[in-house]
Amino acid sequence: MDRTITYADALLEATDLEMTRDPAVFVFGIGVPDFKGLYGTTRGLLQKYGPDRVFDTPLSEDGLTGMAIGAALAGMRPIHVHIRMDFVILALNQIVNVAAKSRYMYGGTVKVPLVIRMIIGRSWGQGAQHSQAIHSFFMHCPGLKVVAPSTPHDAKGCLIESIRDDNPVMFVEHRLLHYQKGPVPDGVYTVPFGKARVLTQGTDITVVGISYMAVECLRAQRSLQEVGIGAEVIDPISLSPLDMDTIAESVKKTGRMLVVDTAWTACGASAEIAARVVERLGGSHKLQVQRMGYAPVNCPTTKNLENLFYPNGQTIASTAYSMVHDNKKTWSPTYVEAPEIVQFKGPF
Amino acid sequence: MEKLEARFYRSLYRIRRVEEEVARVYPTDKIKSPVHLSIGQEAVSVGVCEALQKEDVVFGTYRGHAFYLAKGGDLRRMAAELYGKATGCTKGKGGSMHLVDVSVGVMGASAVVATTIPQAVGYAFAMKVRKENRVVVSFFGDGAIEEGAFHESANFAALRQIPVIFICENNLYAVHTPIRDRQPPVPIYRRLEGYGIPAERIENNNVDKLYERVKAAADEMRRTHSGPRFFECMTYRWKEHVGPNEDFQAGYRGRNEAEPWFENDPVRRMGEKLEAGVRKEIERKVDSEIREAFDFAEQSPFPSDEQLYTDLLAGA
Numbered sequence: 165m166d167r168t169i170t171y172a173d174a175l176l177e178a179t180d181l182e183m184t185r186d187p188a189v190f191v192f193g194i195g196v197p198d199f200k201g202l203y204g205t206t207r208g209l210l211q212k213y214g215p216d217r218v219f220d221t222p223l224s225e226d227g228l229t230g231m232a233i234g235a236a237l238a239g240m241r242p243i244h245v246h247i248r249m250d251f252v253i254l255a256l257n258q259i260v261n262v263a264a265k266s267r268y269m270y271g272g273t274v275k276v277p278l279v280i281r282m283i284i285g286r287s288w289g290q291g292a293q294h295s296q297a298i299h300s301f302f303m304h305c306p307g308l309k310v311v312a313p314s315t316p317h318d319a320k321g322c323l324i325e326s327i328r329d330d331n332p333v334m335f336v337e338h339r340l341l342h343y344q345k346g347p348v349p350d351g352v353y354t355v356p357f358g359k360a361r362v363l364t365q366g367t368d369i370t371v372v373g374i375s376y377m378a379v380e381c382l383r384a385q386r387s388l389q390e391v392g393i394g395a396e397v398i399d400p401i402s403l404s405p406l407d408m409d410t411i412a413e414s415v416k417k418t419g420r421m422l423v424v425d426t427a428w429t430a431c432g433a434s435a436e437i438a439a440r441v442v443e444r445l446g447g448s449h450k451l452q453v454q455r456m457g458y459a460p461v462n463c464p465t466t467k468n469l470e471n472l473f474y475p476n477g478q479t480i481a482s483t484a485y486s487m488v489h490d491n492k493k494t495w496s497p498t499y500v501e502a503p504e505i506v507q508f509k510g511p512f
Numbered sequence: 513m514e515k516l517e518a519r520f521y522r523s524l525y526r527i528r529r530v531e532e533e534v535a536r537v538y539p540t541d542k543i544k545s546p547v548h549l550s551i552g553q554e555a556v557s558v559g560v561c562e563a564l565q566k567e568d569v570v571f572g573t574y575r576g577h578a579f580y581l582a583k584g585g586d587l588r589r590m591a592a593e594l595y596g597k598a599t600g601c602t603k604g605k606g607g608s609m610h611l612v613d614v615s616v617g618v619m620g621a622s623a624v625v626a627t628t629i630p631q632a633v634g635y636a637f638a639m640k641v642r643k644e645n646r647v648v649v650s651f652f653g654d655g656a657i658e659e660g661a662f663h664e665s666a667n668f669a670a671l672r673q674i675p676v677i678f679i680c681e682n683n684l685y686a687v688h689t690p691i692r693d694r695q696p697p698v699p700i701y702r703r704l705e706g707y708g709i710p711a712e713r714i715e716n717n718n719v720d721k722l723y724e725r726v727k728a729a730a731d732e733m734r735r736t737h738s739g740p741r742f743f744e745c746m747t748y749r750w751k752e753h754v755g756p757n758e759d760f761q762a763g764y765r766g767r768n769e770a771e772p773w774f775e776n777d778p779v780r781r782m783g784e785k786l787e788a789g790v791r792k793e794i795e796r797k798v799d800s801e802i803r804e805a806f807d808f809a810e811q812s813p814f815p816s817d818e819q820l821y822t823d824l825l826a827g828a
């Protein structure tokens with residue numbers, strides 16, 4: 165039976181189910197057991213599973229990541245949670261030099277079943293050091309899996325899949341997705357990696373939305389529909405491995421692809437997806453490819469500039485419209501700020 | 513010369529009142545950005561910054577209103593920054609967590625714990641190499657002690673005898689986690705012994721003591737270019753970690769724990785040392801300055817759209 169629950173509750177449910185099933189699973193990170201429970205995603209777990217399996221940590225991201233890798237080498241299944249993705253930058257050495265490489269360097273004699281949950285911190289003037297999305301750093305490295313589900317359904321299934329995976333999985337969550345509600349089945353199920361989800365069908369343009377941008381792309385798709393444009397919106401869900409079959413199949417049909425990322429475009433996930441589409445279809449198909457993402461600057465705190473920094477339903481729709489009209493016509497739906505942004509109030 | 517107590521009181525009262533004003537405005541959504549208030553912790557910034565000179569510099573954290581103001585940062589530009597206005601100290605690009613005023617030696621803050629500690633050491637290194645008679649202060653919380661960057665910085669500062677004053681504001685919590693759940697039960701200042709860095713603890717929000725000790729350290733550094741010093745300043749955050757409210761009802765700490773800190777309020781106690789007339793006059797001036805600064809913030813324009821792209825790279 166499907167209920168409608170939030171993305172945050174879906175993550176909590178996934179963690180709870182897996183902790184019940186497998187005593188090797190433990191969850192930790194700054195703020196994990198406190199009364200806010202990382203936006204509710206870890207609430208109540210300490211009471212249920214005790215301090216050996218649910219714990220807070222000192223402010224030591226680098227060391228604690230290494231600790232988790234050690235525990236994983238010993239057969240545990242750690243979930244390390246970071247309230248801001250920006251803090252994971254402190255642990256890049258452990259992730260890139262150790263987690264991603266151990267199995268290979270040990271000639272396949274070990275595994276590192278580690279999940280690193282990382283929250284992208286948009287909204288309310290978070291500023292340059294609290295708004296970054298660095299998933300492409302991890303996509304760059306063989307030996308890591310990277311996922312960024314956008315719906316509560318996929319969040320739950322993907323987290324269970326991540327916990328069961330024998331490899332390090334970088335699990336990307338956007339702050340604004342935590343509020344999103346959607347149908348989520350009871351009980352255990354998994355969403356496999358390397359399989360994109362086609363969210364809407366369309367023949368005029370393929371719009372790929374990463375993480376929270378999938379939500380904004382759906383908004384754009386609805387306004388495009390009103391002006392007679394059918395957009396096929398795809399959520400890759402899994403960025404590494406990446407399901408290029410589904411994306412390329414769609415672009416073959418539409419001839420146009422707009423990739424929208426909740427990150428910078430330079431050397432980013434959008435660059436990667438665009439390059440792979442061109443490698444697959446270039447030459448044999450008429451192709452139009454564009455990328456959207458953060459403005460190529462640091463994120464300002466003031467609201468009016470912050471709004472310009474991020475792509476939104478309006479800018480996505482108008483870009484797609486121009487592409488469909490071979491850049492000869494422009495149009496823009498009226499700007500309607502996303503309700504999750506309007507409703508957001510500090511502090512947090 | 514104005515009496516020290518009057519100087520201290522003006523600075524303490526000003527920081528307290530500015531932050532109370534921030535807390536009052538916050539629910540109106542005019543400040544659309546996280547604020548980390550120092551209410552209850554003002555004594556540390558005041559005791560330290562009053563002991564410094566204008567050309568000395570400070571580096572700090574996202575809990576930055578107090579040291580920004582104590583070091584001489586411009587209140588109007590701070591208020592405007594919180595409002596996200598073009599007239600703000602970083603033109604709406606930094607917000608409350610990243611207050612800067614290079615002209616008075618406020619070298620900035622980072623939202624990522626412990627990140628500005630090495631910059632303070634590097635800045636002080638440059639001063640040492642150039643034989644400048646300036647001093648650098650690095651402000652950080654007890655949580656920063658847990659980061660590798662702190663230990664790497666302390667080690668290097670000790671190794672090269674770099675004239676930096678480390679100020680650890682120990683408010684006993686990192687967000688909602690008490691220090692006993694994060695660190696072994698050895699006082700922080702004692703752990704600096706291992707690096708050979710002279711360290712001491714200043715109990716109880718004691719402005720006078722902190723002023724005296726930091727002034728002595730800074731004067732000696734100026735004279736002899738001697739190495740790093742460390743002060744663990746015991747203090748207490750009255751409000752929630754981020755935001756304008758109290759959070760004693762949340763359950764991670766009790767109001768009874770806070771009572772002694774309320775009773776020992778350094779702002780009130782310093783005020784009581786002054787003659788009523790002198791105190792009233794300071795308060796009147798500060799209150800009108802605050803009113804004027806928040807009006808300025810209200811009335812200032814937001815940055816224009818092109819401002820999104822300015823200031824990224826030098827020489828552009």
Ligand SMILES: Cc1ncc(C[n+]2csc(CCOP(=O)(O)OP(=O)(O)O)c2C)c(N)n1
Nearest residue numbers: 251575623624625653654655656685686687
């Ligand atoms: C590297 C890093 N990890 C985690 C955080 C999240 N965080 C923000 S403030 C804070 C607590 C810091 O406590 P402390 O250093 O004692 O300073 P206080 O807030 O008490 O002034 C934490 C964990 C962060 N900003 N940076």
